[in-house]
Amino acid sequence: MSTQDSRSILFTHTRPQEGFRLLELTPELEALLTSKDAPALELKSPSTALAQAVVDPTAHDYVNLCTPTQTYRIRQVQSSNSLHILRPSRGEISQADIKVVEDEAGESGALNLPDEAVTALAKCSSTLELHIPPGGFSAVPFLEKSLRLYDRRSDDDGDIAMGGSADSTGPLGSKEMRTARENLCQDIPVSTAQCEQGWMELCAFVDGAEEMACWRPSARSRLAVWKRLVEGAVLQNIDLEKQFLVGDLWKSVLDDDEEMEPPFPRALLEAVVRRICIADERPPLTDDIKWASFDKLECTKWVGETYLAANAPTTSSAIGRSDFLHAWKDCLPETWRGEAALSKLPNGCYNSPDPTTIYFVEPAQRQPTNKTASAPATAAKNKNTRNWHELLKGRR
Amino acid sequence: MPSIKLHPHCSTPVKATATDTTPNNPLPALLQTPSGLALLELQGTINVPSGNEEEDDIDYSSSTDNPASTFETPIGKLMFPDYSVHNPDDTKWMKRAYMYVGRYQRMTGEVKKLPRPIAVLQKRQASEGEELEVVEIVRYKIFFKSRPEPVTNV
Numbered sequence: 001m002s003t004q005d006s007r008s009i010l011f012t013h014t015r016p017q018e019g020f021r022l023l024e025l026t027p028e029l030e031a032l033l034t035s036k037d038a039p040a041l042e043l044k045s046p047s048t049a050l051a052q053a054v055v056d057p058t059a060h061d062y063v064n065l066c067t068p069t070q071t072y073r074i075r076q077v078q079s080s081n082s083l084h085i086l087r088p089s090r091g092e093i094s095q096a097d098i099k100v101v102e103d104e105a106g107e108s109g110a111l112n113l114p115d116e117a118v119t120a121l122a123k124c125s126s127t128l129e130l131h132i133p134p135g136g137f138s139a140v141p142f143l144e145k146s147l148r149l150y151d152r153r154s155d156d157d158g159d160i161a162m163g164g165s166a167d168s169t170g171p172l173g174s175k176e177m178r179t180a181r182e183n184l185c186q187d188i189p190v191s192t193a194q195c196e197q198g199w200m201e202l203c204a205f206v207d208g209a210e211e212m213a214c215w216r217p218s219a220r221s222r223l224a225v226w227k228r229l230v231e232g233a234v235l236q237n238i239d240l241e242k243q244f245l246v247g248d249l250w251k252s253v254l255d256d257d258e259e260m261e262p263p264f265p266r267a268l269l270e271a272v273v274r275r276i277c278i279a280d281e282r283p284p285l286t287d288d289i290k291w292a293s294f295d296k297l298e299c300t301k302w303v304g305e306t307y308l309a310a311n312a313p314t315t316s317s318a319i320g321r322s323d324f325l326h327a328w329k330d331c332l333p334e335t336w337r338g339e340a341a342l343s344k345l346p347n348g349c350y351n352s353p354d355p356t357t358i359y360f361v362e363p364a365q366r367q368p369t370n371k372t373a374s375a376p377a378t379a380a381k382n383k384n385t386r387n388w389h390e391l392l393k394g395r396r
Numbered sequence: 397m398p399s400i401k402l403h404p405h406c407s408t409p410v411k412a413t414a415t416d417t418t419p420n421n422p423l424p425a426l427l428q429t430p431s432g433l434a435l436l437e438l439q440g441t442i443n444v445p446s447g448n449e450e451e452d453d454i455d456y457s458s459s460t461d462n463p464a465s466t467f468e469t470p471i472g473k474l475m476f477p478d479y480s481v482h483n484p485d486d487t488k489w490m491k492r493a494y495m496y497v498g499r500y501q502r503m504t505g506e507v508k509k510l511p512r513p514i515a516v517l518q519k520r521q522a523s524e525g526e527e528l529e530v531v532e533i534v535r536y537k538i539f540f541k542s543r544p545e546p547v548t549n550v
Contacts, residue, residue: 008475009422011495012468013444021517022435025533030513033530038404043528045399065402082441083537085516086434088419093468116422118434119468120442127514186399 010117012093017120020085022127023065023074029130032067042066043074046142047187053145058133062189065130069193071137072130083124089117139198141364142188143216147204150215150268174288177206177267181285184214196285203275205267217268219309223331225272226303228253228263230333240294240333243281246273247290276302300339304328305349308360315351318359403529406431407520424479424489427507427536433516435537438503444469472496474538476507495540502547505540 025033032038045063046054056062065072181204185195202216217225230240232252238244250266270289274282276299277292307328312319321342328340342350342358348366350358421428428434473496478489490507497503513535520527 007422008473008496010470011472011474012470013442014466014468015444016466019519020531021528023515023517023530025513025515027512030533033404033515033533040404041402043400043402066399081437081439081541084436084438084442086423086436086538087432088421088423089468090419093470116420117468118423118474120436120471121433123441 007116010089010093012089012117012119014119014121018085018122020122020124022083022124024127024129026072026130028070029067029072039068044189046189050142050145050187054141064137064189066189066191069191070132071190071194072132075129075131076126077129078126083127084120085122085124086118087121089119091117093117137190137194139185139188139190139195140201142190143184143195143198143202143204146184146187147202147214147216149218150205150207150221151218152221152264172206172208172212172267174286176208176212178286180206180212180214200271200274200282200285203268203271205265205271207265207267209265215268217271219306219313221264221268222272223303223306223310225264225268226306227331229269229272230331234333240299241296243291243293245290246270246292249273249292296336296339297344300332300336301344301346303331304340304345305360307331308345308350308358312359313362315353315359318353318357321352321356321358324358398525400525401527402517403520403527406518406529406531407522423474424476424507425481426487426490427538429532429534431532433532433534435510435514435534437537437539437541439541439543442471444471472498472501493538493540495538496547497544500546500548501544503540503544504542505538507536508539509536510534 042065043063044066045051045061051061059073063074065074181199185192185199188195190198203222204214204216206212206214229249229252232238232249233240233244236248236252238249238252246269250269253269254260254262273292274285274289276294277289278295278298281291281293283289308324311317311327312324325340325342329337332340349361349363351361352358419432421432423434473494475494475496476489476492477494478492480486480489493505493507495503495505513533515530516532516534517528518531520529
């Protein structure tokens with residue numbers, strides 16, 4: 001006889017056990033998964049080649065969980081406790097076995113009903129936890145390894161190497177470009193939005209002139225595109241600060257002589273325009289960019305950084321500061337010249353071996369700004385206290 | 397390496413496969429989920445005799461033809477002594493839960509809200525490649541952190 005009035009629930013163990021994994025959700029992920037049109041998520045890891053090229057110092061093998069916009073690193077956390085997954089029993093219990101737990105089951109009437117039972121279906125000794133490392137995830141290092149470098153100078157006299165590029169602007173539809181981009185991003189272990197962000201930052205483009213390939217233009221090529229488009233805009237009287245048709249800008253960079261090959265693929269011009277146009281007006285990467293306008297400040301900044309990357313990429317190739325400022329100004333439309341100043345350059349993008357010279361610092365080598373430097377500390381603080389390995393590591 | 401899809405919903409909801417036989421969920425309402433899945437955490441583990449030892453006991457004539465055949469081994473009982481169906485909003489009952497192991501041992505535990513909800517994932521059945529799906533999102537667990545104590549009053 002039970003001394004308790006409350007119901008007791010028979011607890012059983014099911015064989016065969018089922019396979020489940022437990023994934024601890026962040027609040028954002030919970031909201032996403034419980035929303036009405038919850039998207040499918042992806043578990044992504046880099047291709048073998050990419051994993052070797054872009055080494056993550058914190059992990060050898062890893063899997064990232066990607067929502068459409070966000071990336072999380074998955075960490076498997078072992079527990080000495082066992083987590084069992086229960087389900088109401090379907091009543092496949094041998095009545096004879098119930099004796100183990102209740103000898104008077106029939107009489108008390110409290111227990112011998114199969115619908116008063118739960119059963120352990122599965123056991124998990126680890127859970128999957130998610131975290132975002134300080135500094136977050138970026139597709140840029142992966143894209144830099146997987147995109148081909150485009151480094152053809154259109155302002156060179158000789159060798160405009162786009163063989164057969166007369167039709168390079170025509171044959172690739174935006175659909176094919178999209179497919180090529182998406183195929184490439186499959187192997188990049190970050191979310192689609194972050195892949196697209198990186199793609200856009202690098203001015204990456206798809207070109208099918210020789211063979212279908214995804215390219216990232218060198219700083220030199222990007223600068224050449226910029227110079228050419230400024231020339232074209234001046235000649236055709238296009239005000240870059242007001243909305244203009246990207247098609248008009250393309251026409252303006254072409255030579256009058258229709259027979260001449262374009263100086264560079266149209267997709268490259270569009271990629272550069274997309275990179276430097278006003279962010280609010282930037283269409284999603286899946287859409288063609290038809291209209292654009294430039295912000296004087298942002299553009300100036302980008303041009304300065306690109307010039308430096310093209311002309312003084314390392315310490316040994318450092319150039320004079322005043323030469324740099326002059327050249328920078330020369331790259332800008334006449335009315336923007338006043339905007340060029342060292343203080344306008346993005347944080348940490350340059351270094352000076354001595355007071356008169358300057359050279360470019362690769363984004364990966366830049367000193368973390370204050371914001372990212374303090375991030376680990378706050379991350380540690382926010383860390384839930386259950387993982388004592390992490391806690392002790394922090395104290396050391 | 398190809399990416400693996402993780403679907404937000406179950407392709408074959410547990411309920412749909414067993415519409416006729418969906419058992420009543422005897423757990424307190426707070427622990428009930430649409431799929432019926434719940435979490436129980438134990439310090440230690442449940443040891444059940446391994447399959448090999450039990451093979452002799454199984455009646456093969458009735459079970460081998462049906463690959464889905466499962467059987468349950470009774471372990472004990474779960475009790476939520478302070479829970480009342482008439483007052484489901486009062487959560488004081490969560491402070492106490494019992495698990496009897498066999499007839500003479502009892503563990504005392506509690507029902508806890510998980511600091512972060514846990515998604516229960518499963519391989520998606522009848523999918524070509526490897527695909528996963530979220531079967532359920534669980535927000536509470538039944539938690540027994542102490543060892544079993546002997547009891548005689550069952």
